[in-house]
Amino acid sequence: MEGDLPKHVAIIMDGNGRWAQTRHFGRTLGHHEGAKRVDEIVSECADLGIRYLTLYAFSTENWNRPATEIKVLMGLLVQHLSALDKKLVKNHIRLLSKGQVDRLPGFARNELQRVVDLTNYSDPKMSLTLCLSYGGRQEIVDAVKALAQKVQDGKLAPDAITESMITEHLYQPDVPDPDLLIRTGGEYRVSNFLLWEIAYTELYVTPTLWPDFTLPELHKALDTYQHRERRYGKTSEQVVSTPSAP
Ligand code: IPE
Ligand code: IPE
Ligand code: MG
Numbered sequence: 001m002e003g004d005l006p007k008h009v010a011i012i013m014d015g016n017g018r019w020a021q022t023r024h025f026g027r028t029l030g031h032h033e034g035a036k037r038v039d040e041i042v043s044e045c046a047d048l049g050i051r052y053l054t055l056y057a058f059s060t061e062n063w064n065r066p067a068t069e070i071k072v073l074m075g076l077l078v079q080h081l082s083a084l085d086k087k088l089v090k091n092h093i094r095l096l097s098k099g100q101v102d103r104l105p106g107f108a109r110n111e112l113q114r115v116v117d118l119t120n121y122s123d124p125k126m127s128l129t130l131c132l133s134y135g136g137r138q139e140i141v142d143a144v145k146a147l148a149q150k151v152q153d154g155k156l157a158p159d160a161i162t163e164s165m166i167t168e169h170l171y172q173p174d175v176p177d178p179d180l181l182i183r184t185g186g187e188y189r190v191s192n193f194l195l196w197e198i199a200y201t202e203l204y205v206t207p208t209l210w211p212d213f214t215l216p217e218l219h220k221a222l223d224t225y226q227h228r229e230r231r232y233g234k235t236s237e238q239v240v241s242t243p244s245a246p
Helices: 016-022 027-048 067-090 106-118 136-152 163-168 215-226 236-241
Strands: 008-012 052-059 093-098 126-134 180-183 202-205
Touching: 016 027, 027 052, 027 067, 027 126, 027 215, 052 067, 067 093, 067 106, 093 106, 106 126, 126 136, 136 163, 180 215, 202 215
Parallel strands: 008 052, 008 180, 052 126, 093 126, 180 202
Antiparallel strands: none
16 A cells, blocks of 8 residues: 655765775766756655655764865855855745754855745745755754753753643744655664754665755656555554554
8 A cells, every 4th residue: 555755855975085086086076977867856755746855965973074175065056045045935845954054164155045035935835845954853952952051040841841842842843744755875873963852753764975966766666655654653554553653
C-alpha cells in the first residue's frame, strides 16, 4: 500500500567534492554543479505539494574547511540566492534560514536577509529552509540557554520544562519535524543535522553524489518513503488500525 507523500523533506546534500574529484576537477566545480540540483529539487518539491523542504548547505563544522573553499561556498550562496529569488516569488515559496547566520560574512548575510524578507508570505506554497552555519547541538544549546534565562528570571520552574518547550525554542519553531531525511553521498551518519527534530524521521541514504541527484533519484526516495510503515513505538497491528502519529 502506498502512503502519503512526506509533508517535510530534509536533505543532507553531500558528495560535491567527490563528484568533482572523480572527474579530476577541483572541488569548486562540484559545488557549482550541486547548486544546479538545488534549483531543480526546490521546484519539483513545490510542484509535488511538499510543504517544507530543508537543505543542509553549510555546517558549523564546515567552518574548519580551507579558507579558499569557504570563500567559494559563500560566493556561490550569494550568486545562487540572487538567481533563485525570482523562482521563489513566482512559485510563492518562502525562504527561511536556520543556523548561526551572524557568523556568515556580511555580503552573504545581507543577501540572505533580502530574499527572506522578499518571500515573507503568510500562506506560502512551500517553505524552503536553508541551514547555514548550522549545528544540531548548537541549536539545542541555544534553546537550553533561552529556557535557562526564563528560569533565572523566575518565569519558569525547572520541573515545568517539557519537550514542546524545547521545540518552541529551536531556530524555526513553526516548521514541523521532517518526515523524510535524505542523505546523498553514501555516508551513514547525520553529521550534526537536526538532532532534536529527527527523533522519528524516516532515513534514506543513497550512494548517489549530490550533483548526480536528479529528479528520478528524488522520486525513488519519495517512493521508498511511501512504502515505509511509521510505527512510533507501537506494533504494526496498532498502526494498521489507526494510521496516525501519536
Ligand atoms: C557537500 O559536499 C557540500 C558541503 C558540505 C558544503 P562535500 O563538499 O562535503 O563533498 P564531499 O563529501 O567531500 O564529496
Ligand atoms: C554534511 O556534510 C554537511 C553538509 C552537507 C552541509 P559533510 O561533508 O560536512 O559531513 P561529514 O564531514 O562527511 O560528516
Ligand atoms: Mg562531505
